[in-house]
Amino acid sequence: MGIIEVKNLTKRFKDHIVLDNIDLDVPENKILGIIGINGSGKTTLLKTIIGFYKPNKGTILFRGKKISKVSKKMKREFGYMSQDSSFYTKLTVRENIHYFGTLYGLSHREVHENAREILQLVELEDVKNTLAQNLSGGMQRRLDLACSMIHRPKVLILDEPTEDLDPALRRDIVNVIKKINKQGTTIVITSHILEDVENLCDTIAILHDQKTMHIGSADDLRKLYGKQEEIHVEVASANYDRIIQFANLKEYEREENKLIVYTAEAEKTLHMILHIIENDKERLVYADIRKPSLTEVFKALTKKK
Amino acid sequence: MRKILAIIGKNAKLLTRTKSSALIIVLGPLLLIMLIGAAFNTANVYGVRIGTYSPSYSTLSNSLIDELGKKRFTVQKIESQQACIDSIKRGIVHVCTIFPADLSLKSGGDILFYVDNSRMNLVYMVLDALNTVIGTKTKEISAQLTKNILDTIDQVDREVIDKNSLVRSLATDNEDINNRVNTIVRNIQGLDLEFTTEIPGLDTLEKIAASNESGTEDVKKAVDLLKRELETIDQQFKEMIGAQGQVLLAANNIKTTLRSDFQYIQSIDNSIDKITAEIKKVKTTSVSKIVSPLSTKIEPVTAEKSQLNYVFPTLMILIVMFVSMMLASTLEIKEKTSHVYLKNFITPTSYITFLISNFITNIVVIIIQLGVIFGVAFYFFKEQLSATIGGMSIVLALITIVFILLGMIIGSIFKSEETSTIATISLGFIFLFFSSSILPIETLPILIRKIASFNPFFMGETLLNKILLFQLPIVLFIQTIYILAGYILGLIIILLIVKRLTKRSF
Numbered sequence: 179m180g181i182i183e184v185k186n187l188t189k190r191f192k193d194h195i196v197l198d199n200i201d202l203d204v205p206e207n208k209i210l211g212i213i214g215i216n217g218s219g220k221t222t223l224l225k226t227i228i229g230f231y232k233p234n235k236g237t238i239l240f241r242g243k244k245i246s247k248v249s250k251k252m253k254r255e256f257g258y259m260s261q262d263s264s265f266y267t268k269l270t271v272r273e274n275i276h277y278f279g280t281l282y283g284l285s286h287r288e289v290h291e292n293a294r295e296i297l298q299l300v301e302l303e304d305v306k307n308t309l310a311q312n313l314s315g316g317m318q319r320r321l322d323l324a325c326s327m328i329h330r331p332k333v334l335i336l337d338e339p340t341e342d343l344d345p346a347l348r349r350d351i352v353n354v355i356k357k358i359n360k361q362g363t364t365i366v367i368t369s370h371i372l373e374d375v376e377n378l379c380d381t382i383a384i385l386h387d388q389k390t391m392h393i394g395s396a397d398d399l400r401k402l403y404g405k406q407e408e409i410h411v412e413v414a415s416a417n418y419d420r421i422i423q424f425a426n427l428k429e430y431e432r433e434e435n436k437l438i439v440y441t442a443e444a445e446k447t448l449h450m451i452l453h454i455i456e457n458d459k460e461r462l463v464y465a466d467i468r469k470p471s472l473t474e475v476f477k478a479l480t481k482k483k
Numbered sequence: 484m485r486k487i488l489a490i491i492g493k494n495a496k497l498l499t500r501t502k503s504s505a506l507i508i509v510l511g512p513l514l515l516i517m518l519i520g521a522a523f524n525t526a527n528v529y530g531v532r533i534g535t536y537s538p539s540y541s542t543l544s545n546s547l548i549d550e551l552g553k554k555r556f557t558v559q560k561i562e563s564q565q566a567c568i569d570s571i572k573r574g575i576v577h578v579c580t581i582f583p584a585d586l587s588l589k590s591g592g593d594i595l596f597y598v599d600n601s602r603m604n605l606v607y608m609v610l611d612a613l614n615t616v617i618g619t620k621t622k623e624i625s626a627q628l629t630k631n632i633l634d635t636i637d638q639v640d641r642e643v644i645d646k647n648s649l650v651r652s653l654a655t656d657n658e659d660i661n662n663r664v665n666t667i668v669r670n671i672q673g674l675d676l677e678f679t680t681e682i683p684g685l686d687t688l689e690k691i692a693a694s695n696e697s698g699t700e701d702v703k704k705a706v707d708l709l710k711r712e713l714e715t716i717d718q719q720f721k722e723m724i725g726a727q728g729q730v731l732l733a734a735n736n737i738k739t740t741l742r743s744d745f746q747y748i749q750s751i752d753n754s755i756d757k758i759t760a761e762i763k764k765v766k767t768t769s770v771s772k773i774v775s776p777l778s779t780k781i782e783p784v785t786a787e788k789s790q791l792n793y794v795f796p797t798l799m800i801l802i803v804m805f806v807s808m809m810l811a812s813t814l815e816i817k818e819k820t821s822h823v824y825l826k827n828f829i830t831p832t833s834y835i836t837f838l839i840s841n842f843i844t845n846i847v848v849i850i851i852q853l854g855v856i857f858g859v860a861f862y863f864f865k866e867q868l869s870a871t872i873g874g875m876s877i878v879l880a881l882i883t884i885v886f887i888l889l890g891m892i893i894g895s896i897f898k899s900e901e902t903s904t905i906a907t908i909s910l911g912f913i914f915l916f917f918s919s920s921i922l923p924i925e926t927l928p929i930l931i932r933k934i935a936s937f938n939p940f941f942m943g944e945t946l947l948n949k950i951l952l953f954q955l956p957i958v959l960f961i962q963t964i965y966i967l968a969g970y971i972l973g974l975i976i977i978l979l980i981v982k983r984l985t986k987r988s989f
């Protein structure tokens with residue numbers, strides 16, 4: 179039983195169903211990643227979990243208690259960071275953190291102590307008196323994170339925290355999130371950048387067509403689609419018709435000059451492909467067998483559907 | 484050009500595709516025009532109350548009051564001049580008219596209008612109407628006076644013409660008497676009054692007598708001479724008798740003439756008396772009284788003050804209204820549309836806490852602004868402000884709270900800053916137009932005026948006027964204070980309902 183349990187959750191806006199009978203368990207002290215294409219309902223799911231949206235059907239339980247009747251006490255258990263920077267740009271880093279700390283009902287002493295620790299954690303100590311608007315993009319995301327967890331929530335919900343950041347800044351944020359998790363905070367995260375999710379998350383849920391398609395670790399997902407290893411082949415003529423025909427390929431795609439074949443018997447299939455290339459006297463440029471990355475698993479999954 | 488059109492097209496779509504924007508942009512001005520058009524589409528002044536006082540009402544003053552009553556004014560006789568002035572201060576009457584005791588054309592005296600200079604737009608309209616009434620009366624009286632004078636002149640003229648023949652008769656008689664007197668003079672001058680004692684022959688007779696000589700011839704001659712002499716004298720006497728007769732006749736004629744002339748003169752004397760009496764009947768002889776028989780004078784109910792004094796209360800309320808509503812609505816909408824809204828929402832802080840905090844923020848800002856305004860105002864009218872600061876603070880506090888709550892409601896209802904701003908400005912203009920700041924509220928039809936009298940802007944403006952300009956204690960307006968307090972309560976309830984309904988939770 180997870181710290182958060184989503185059961186048969188349906189959310190619709192007028193006639194448009196965004197979430198349809200979603201079931202999801204968020205394991206305590208772990209990082210759960212929710213991935214899905216744009217408009218798959220990731221943000222809606224997060225906002226429903228924190229009580230901003232009321233579900234049309236189904237329940238969300240926090241430690242076995244219904245979240246729809248969010249009490250003040252329960253609100254203190256959650257921290258939320260949205261896609262957009264949600265702090266006051268005209269306030270300094272410290273002022274923002276203190277403000278949210280106070281709204282979460284922390285005492286003056288608690289606010290000061292937590293702020294000091296969190297500023298250290300997110301590495302914003304040196305700029306604590308700087309106006310938020312003058313911070314770099316990465317710093318702003320970290321400030322946002324700091325504001326979301328000033329009250330030391332049990333669950334931290336992060337909606338695309340690495341969006342629009344360059345790889346270095348993304349890495350910073352990922353590291354901070356890992357540190358936070360190590361302190362015992364359960365994290366629910368959504369992202370388009372599956373590499374980050376793969377690096378961060380213990381469990382990954384894939385949202386597609388308003389439903390949760392699969393839930394498991396990155397390895398589980400890979401295993402699930404392990405049968406579907408990828409053969410990447412490139413020949414000089416870029417003509418793969420004969421290969422597809424004679425190797426009797428079922429699942430493949432052409433990507434630029436490359437042929438990507440999805441198969442459970444990668445070595446056998448590759449051998450066959452190489453034999454055809456040799457017979458046809460084609461010039462082989464490149465050939466490789468890969469385990470699918472999460473991106474590829476996600477692609478394959480959503481494509482299959 | 485294509486780019487401009489594309490941008491305009493985009494703007495139009497953005498505006499019209501947001502329901503509230505479209506509604507407020509298209510319907511807002513229409514609603515404003517409709518409301519104001521319906522309200523001010525009249526040249527009449529409704530429900531103006533005029534207080535009158537006179538130590539003793541005369542026929543003239545009563546007739547003026549009747550005329551005022553006919554002009555849709557509500558005229559109210561008040562027991563004293565001070566009470567009448569106080570009635571203006573308390574808003575019971577708009578103008579106080581003081582008639583001099585026993586107002587008449589003869590007694591003269593100014594009709595005094597006491598007005599509230601802080602409501603100059605109404606004062607001018609009412610005075611204009613009053614002057615029309617008094618002007619009409621003045622014209623009537625002036626015409627009557629002129630007619631009286633012309634009638635008198637006419638009568639004098641007729642009397643003079645009538646007596647003209649007598650004067651001519653007197654002149655003829657005078658000529659006649661003159662001629663007669665001349666004749667008498669001539670007759671008397673023509674009389675031979677020379678008598679001599681040396682009668683010829685008398686010496687001869689004496690000598691004869693002395694000589695006793697005979698001399699008959701000589702005696703004879705002497706006697707002849709005497710005879711002739713006596714005849715001459717006799718003749719002279721006869722002439723004198725004739726002359727006397729003529730003189731007597733002439734004298735009698737003159738006497739007769741003079742007797743009739745005396746009658747003429749008496750008749751003329753009577754006419755002169757009559758003319759004098761007629762002229763005396765014209766009581767008004769002063770040119771200014773004839774031209775303008777009724778004069779008026781306008782006095783302010785307060786000691787003469789600068790225009791700043793009069794506009795200060797309106798200025799204060801205007802600032803309070805727009806700043807409070809704009810600030811409150813902007814704060815609300817900014818918070819609502821901010822990305823931080825969600826983060827605030829999920830904190831264990833109730834929306835009532837946010838409302839109270841925003842409300843206090845607004846109040847603090849307005850207090851600072853009012854502090855600055857009062858600071859500057861103290862420089863101009865320190866004494867007035869010092870004496871009324873308590874009452875003014877209460878009124879300003881109530882009004883500020885009302886407008887802040889209104890602003891918060893607007894900010895909570897609308898979804899974008901621009902529509903909220905337009906709605907705030909539109910509402911502000913409605914309040915402004917349905918007060919007495921631009922056109923007097925008395926120009927509105929009765930029903931609309933009754934509704935407009937509950938306009939918080941109007942209520943605040945009126946209260947501040949009374950308190951600041953007339954130094955009246957706030958307890959006199961306790962009913963208005965209760966109404967404002969009721970507004971606050973009502974608006975708080977509406978705000979809570981609106982907040983619940985528009986809370987961004989679905």
